[in-house]
Amino acid sequence: xxxxxxxxxxxxxxxxxxxxxxxxxxxxxxxxxxxxxxxxxxxxxxxxxxxxxxxxxxxxxxxxxxxxxxxxxxxxxxxxxxxxxxxxxxxxxxxxxxxxxxxxxxxxxxxxxxxxxxxxxxxxxxxxxxxxxxxxxxxxxxxxxxxxxxxxxxxxxxxxxxxxxxxxxxxxxxxxxxxxxxxxxxxxxxxxxxxxxxxxxxxxxxxxxxxxxxxxxxxxxxxxxxxxxxxxxxxxxxxxxxxxxxxxxxxxxxxxxxxxxxxxxxxxxxxxxxxxxxxxxxxxxxxxxxxxxxxxxxxxxxxxxxxx
Numbered sequence: 001x002x003x004x005x006x007x008x009x010x011x012x013x014x015x016x017x018x019x020x021x022x023x024x025x026x027x028x029x030x031x032x033x034x035x036x037x038x039x040x041x042x043x044x045x046x047x048x049x050x051x052x053x054x055x056x057x058x059x060x061x062x063x064x065x066x067x068x069x070x071x072x073x074x075x076x077x078x079x080x081x082x083x084x085x086x087x088x089x090x091x092x093x094x095x096x097x098x099x100x101x102x103x104x105x106x107x108x109x110x111x112x113x114x115x116x117x118x119x120x121x122x123x124x125x126x127x128x129x130x131x132x133x134x135x136x137x138x139x140x141x142x143x144x145x146x147x148x149x150x151x152x153x154x155x156x157x158x159x160x161x162x163x164x165x166x167x168x169x170x171x172x173x174x175x176x177x178x179x180x181x182x183x184x185x186x187x188x189x190x191x192x193x194x195x196x197x198x199x200x201x202x203x204x205x206x207x208x209x210x211x212x213x214x215x216x217x218x219x220x221x222x223x224x225x226x227x228x229x230x231x232x233x234x235x236x237x238x239x240x241x242x243x244x245x246x247x248x249x250x251x252x253x254x255x256x257x258x259x260x261x262x263x264x265x266x267x268x269x270x271x272x273x274x275x276x277x278x279x280x281x282x283x284x285x286x287x288x289x290x291x292x293x294x295x296x297x298x299x300x301x302x303x304x305x306x307x308x
Contacts, residue, residue, distance in 0.1 A: 065098055
């Protein structure tokens, strides 16, 4: 892509380091964020600040890194209204990099195409790798859109990720991310359950995870999340409540495809319980605390039955 100007909407835990990596790769990036603090940090790093999302309308690429599609649609409302009056340049790309519904991002793509007379396209390109991958520029990026749209964004994606794949038409990136979250969410829950069982049985969870890492149970999830589970360190690297949303997308996609999803179903219930316990704003590893509280509740119920 010759024109290396981009807009970036959403400078959160993931968005800010992603936008900074674009700057390091030579992109001229103008950002918008609801709160001022991250914007000031971004400007100090060499970026530009937009007064509104609509002010990004003339840029060839506009990326969105907001919590869900409803936030993106709200943020893009004035932008689409401007484009309805004066259509953007052909090939303008709106890149949805958040975890969103595969079905709803297709609807959003149709809406953008209608508002811009087909001149702007939506590419869904959610990421995986956490805050460390965002900072290091080593994210996995799963893109959905036409082959031409994907190829045109090659250098944009390369500035933020090292594993970049075209997964198929619009919505395919979000489906791939949903599958990713199915594995991450249920594996983290299984590790949390194992750690809690080990500790309550008098075993050192750190020793357990060390031996598991050398066998078939070893995984990137164990490597990255395991130490936080052992330490009970729930400092947010990404709010746990989003896993409930992401696993709900798995269930929606499974219903549409006629595919059974027993693990996703169990995961949705567990992360719903985590949110009910008021733990949703903490790190994904806090699923161990949710399981611990379920264990305490179950133990109390059993004691009541015995004493009766």
